[in-house]
Amino acid sequence: MTDTSRGLPERPMSPHLQVWRWHITMACSILHRACVVGLWVGAVILAGWAAALAAGPDAYAGYTAVLGSPIGKLVLLGETFAVFFNVAYTIRQTFWDTGKGFQPRIADMTGAMAIAFAVVATIVTWVIAGANGAF
Amino acid sequence: MSKNDIFQPIQFRTPLSRARGMGSSHHGVSHFITERVSGLALAPLSLWGVYSALKLIGADQHTVAAWLGQPLNAVLLVLLLVSALVHLSNAVQVVIEDYIHRFTSKSALVIGNLFVCVLAGAVGIFSILKVALTVTGAH
Numbered sequence: 068m069t070d071t072s073r074g075l076p077e078r079p080m081s082p083h084l085q086v087w088r089w090h091i092t093m094a095c096s097i098l099h100r101a102c103v104v105g106l107w108v109g110a111v112i113l114a115g116w117a118a119a120l121a122a123g124p125d126a127y128a129g130y131t132a133v134l135g136s137p138i139g140k141l142v143l144l145g146e147t148f149a150v151f152f153n154v155a156y157t158i159r160q161t162f163w164d165t166g167k168g169f170q171p172r173i174a175d176m177t178g179a180m181a182i183a184f185a186v187v188a189t190i191v192t193w194v195i196a197g198a199n200g201a202f
Numbered sequence: 203m204s205k206n207d208i209f210q211p212i213q214f215r216t217p218l219s220r221a222r223g224m225g226s227s228h229h230g231v232s233h234f235i236t237e238r239v240s241g242l243a244l245a246p247l248s249l250w251g252v253y254s255a256l257k258l259i260g261a262d263q264h265t266v267a268a269w270l271g272q273p274l275n276a277v278l279l280v281l282l283l284v285s286a287l288v289h290l291s292n293a294v295q296v297v298i299e300d301y302i303h304r305f306t307s308k309s310a311l312v313i314g315n316l317f318v319c320v321l322a323g324a325v326g327i328f329s330i331l332k333v334a335l336t337v338t339g340a341h
Contacts, residue, residue, distance in 0.1 A: 100297055107290040111318065113251075113283060114326030120266055121329035127263035150248045157241045164238060192252060199259040 092171075095178040099156050102149035109146040140201075144193065151188040155181035233292060240289035247282040254279075271337035276330055283326045291319035 119130035133139050159177050162168040224230050302308040
């Protein structure tokens with residue numbers, strides 16, 4: 068602990084995407100980053116939804132019509148997946164914070180579980196949405 | 203390989219650096235902890251958000267306003283929006299810092315990210331409170 072190296076320390080570098088073998092844990096990491104950026108947009112959409120609601124019936128009808136359009140539905144489908152994947156990933160990260168789940172086999176398994184949960188939950192949500200008259 | 207091998211601190215850091223505890227970002231671990239804690243808050247709130255969205259599909263403005271007039275819904279929606287914006291502004295800032303290396307572009311994007319999130323929070327909370335506090339007896 069007391070030995071202090073002189074000069075530039077050998078810091079560990081995070082390998083670049085190009086030189087990484089594609090596997091489930093790095094796919095989850097990249098997917099999570101994409102989901103986070105997507106959810107950032109989703110939070111702005113949510114704030115806009117509240118503003119439209121406050122602006123009155125016409126504004127709200129217009130805003131929900133945009134959300135209900137094919138492109139709007141596609142965006143909301145992506146947001147649904149991002150929400151569920153982020154929930155699963157948060158649970159995974161919380162176990163990591165306690166020092167558990169880093170063994171390659173476990174990390175692979177929890178990554179696959181996070182993706183599977185997000186896919187299934189998204190499908191279930193949109194089936195319910197369809198039953199509630201989304202289509 | 204024993205379970206703790208990856209946690210062994212190697213001599214990457216000087217004792218003074220360890221004592222300061224500021225890390226490579228020069229402001230300690232507060233950013234990381236903010237992300238973790240806001241993420242924990244966001245997980246149940248976002249599930250409630252999906253549940254609420256499913257309930258409100260196809261509802262007109264009066265119905266949704268009446269829904270938001272219930273204190274529990276208004277409070278939970280404010281908490282959802284705030285925890286989401288705190289969590290996501292921090293998370294997106296890290297993405298920007300990781301991929302954008304030119305100082306001016308990076309700074310502009312980090313500041314822009316903050317401004318958009320604060321604006322969305324201000325507009326969103328004001329709108330929620332306006333609806334929640336003015337809605338009267340609509341069903």
